């Protein structure tokens with residue numbers, strides 16, 4: 001029997017990530033090839049005409065899984081009945097700007113959209129915040145939607161995770177699909193810690209640790225980390241626009257694994273509400289290694305953390321605590 005359509009909200013749907021993301025969702029990349037979808041697209045009145053153009057193109061593409069499109073500038077209509085909410089709407093970082101510069105613009109957006117989601121979304125709606133500062137926007141959303149379970153609110157660090165997989169695969173000249181279990185700890189910002197200490201590569205003679213195969217600690221502890229941390233800025237420099245196709249694809253990966261589960265023996269990185277695991281302060285949205293099963297994520301426990309890593313986990317936690325404090329000063 002055909003499944004009931006899932007309602008998927010994309011905010012900022014007239015923007016560049018939205019434009020890359022909605023066809024992926026309509027093709028089944030996010031929720032599976034047997035899951036019909038109804039897309040709810042939200043943008044601001046200034047972008048209403050462009051949003052309507054996106055709706056027209058979605059109709060023209062005749063996606064078999066797409067059972068309807070609600071394109072609106074009304075946040076209540078957009079949030080009503082949604083099962084998945086991908087929050088992309090906001091003000092993007094421009095060349096030369098730090099993420100903190102966009103904080104105040106985004107805090108007020110996330111506060112009001114939290115209330116709409118809390119009131120009108122389907123019970124058990126899963127929320128993914130993409131818009132920067134992603135961790136802190138997700139935290140604001142959580143704080144102002146107290147009846148949405150904290151397990152249902154997350155932010156995107158899967159793009160950083162995928163960037164780390166990509167760097168290792170390029171360095172070792174192996175298929176990216178053979179590399180797994182990198183970790184992004186902390187903030188989706190240049191303070192994040194891309195960690196390869198537990199990562200492996202599938203080889204004809206079994207799974208081998210990335211550290212052993214690369215055999216260049218200076219690269220792994222230096223250039224690799226900096227490249228992943230700075231990749232967003234490098235894309236902005238090259239494109240004069242922030243990443244879009246890779247962000248959209250990673251958002252699909254994030255929701256797909258959350259809903260459908262991570263493969264056996266594999267973890268992914270998600271920004272989730274910290275519970276004190278790995279001595280990260282509770283009450284931050286912090287990126288951890290997680291496994292997903294039956295629609296729930298669980299932080300991978302018990303990984304050994306060396307002194308080098310400890311400092312980096314703490315530094316990115318400190319930045320998130322500062323962002324949290326700054327965000328609260330922007331709330332009115």
Ligand code: NAD
Pocket residue numbers: 011012013014015016017018042043044047088089090091092093109129130131132133134156157159160188242243244247
């Ligand atoms: P964009 O400017 O092209 O699109 C943003 C859209 O949001 C615009 O259409 C704008 O009109 C809309 N918008 C603004 N305020 C809104 C509101 N209150 N409600 C609904 N829509 C609203 O930007 P983009 O390149 O698509 O990037 C979107 C966000 O994603 C930015 O914050 C960017 O920094 C962030 N980003 C995050 C990641 C990540 O990995 N977490 C990666 C790339 C980009």
Ligand code: LMR
Pocket residue numbers: 093132159231232233235242243
């Ligand atoms: C990215 O990582 O590509 C985005 O978050 C854009 C940015 O500001 O770095």
